Amino acid sequence: MAEFSAEILLFLLAAGFVAGFIDSIAGGGGLITVPALLLAGVPPVTALATNKVQGLFGAGMAAVTYARKGHVNLRRQLKPAALSFAAALLGALSVNALPTELIRWILPILMVAIALFFALKPGLDDSDRHQRLTPAVFALTFAPLIGFYDGLLGPGAGAFYMLAFVAMAGHGILKATAHTKLLNFASNVGGLAGFLLVLSPLWIIGLAMGVAQMAGAYVGSSLASRIGARLIKPLLVIASSAMALKLITDLF
Template sequence: MELINLSFEILAFLFVIAIVAGFLDTLAGGGGLLTLPALMMSGMPPLAALATNKLQSTAGVATATVMMLRNKRVRWRDVKYLMLAAFIGSALGTLIVQIMNTEALTIVIPIVIAAIGIYFLVTPVIDDNTKKPRVSPNVYKYVVTPTIGCYDGLFGPGTGSFFALAGRSLRAQPFLQATAVAKTLNFSTNLASLIVFIFAGHVVWLVGIIMMAGQFIGAWLGSHCLFKIPVKYLRYLVVVMCFAMLAKYLTS
């Protein structure tokens, strides 16, 4: 799918947004809170915005995932089955969104963005001294991971943050480990959703490729900063992004 009448200024704006989103997504998750509203504000229909968002965000999380695996922040054997579960959940969610009323998405998406921001704002910070996991590995693998994956297929913004929080609160992972694992799972969900959207013909390729370049730059920078920034500052990046983009979205 291609759209016309996208000016150079709009394309440049989306490129810059992708750089910032790739950087922040690698650090704290929630990059889709920037890119999805930006795509919709550019005039795209909801399904085209969702599909193109998956194309460009896949570049960012793929870059982050390669960096995490290469630097041994995560091990392939520890995440491969979780990635498969996330992939399946995301594919199902993306199939479901194809039959939804697209007009409803223009209402649902800002509600979801607001809910994510409020959730991160009011929930207590979970430190790295969480004593023990709250769910078993099988429940996490077969229920929690595909459920979050399904959400990513349906909407997407905040998925990386949800994976990170689930790893910390439900599996007692340290913050940085949970964040690193979340990148691999988010890559899997994005890839699954992207494949479905490509076959459905909703991707706007020109915009997606331009934003992929921005995502690559942002994710590369973020991967080098992730383990250098104090943990306490990362959580609140998501809250700031949520409410800033919600305000922009509602006033556009």
């Protein structure tokens, strides 16, 4: 951390805390941490790799906190998490072989659609509803599919997991949020493993921001566990809309 001033370091730690708070509730923490790393002068590709390092801590803390509150059984998620990890690793290794630019043009439309879904669909609360896929089929389809995307590109992966758990698995908002975190953690690990084959992140900065992410994730997931859909839905709509706007500005 010698190359960073105390002010820049505090700025990055604050960004990590806020990102951990928001990501533990609605996803989209990378909207805060990646720009913060870029503003601190970190090269873009290194910033993405460092972001994967610190993001692990927030997702992991959120998963554990939701499990302790009784909203998810992490042992039952081990198989889909393993599939998410493997698919994310494959996605990271495929980044130069697939039309990622085309995907970047489609992403803002998908993020707006997710925001509209959670904003306008009636009856979305913390109650479970009709299950369209069994847990086994969900684990074999949506878990690796979204994991692959997370390794390939990443933005909005948490929102995609959320949508899948609500629309396909029939989970209520709070339960879907809780179930998202371990899969997001696993796909972050897979994506990071892919990055490590070609470059090295800023480990000390990533780990320091990770500690701040853990603190923010603990506060956010604890708050979401108490308030549920009344907090999660509006934050998810805001995060998805902000992500769509960021993706559009990046394109132009």
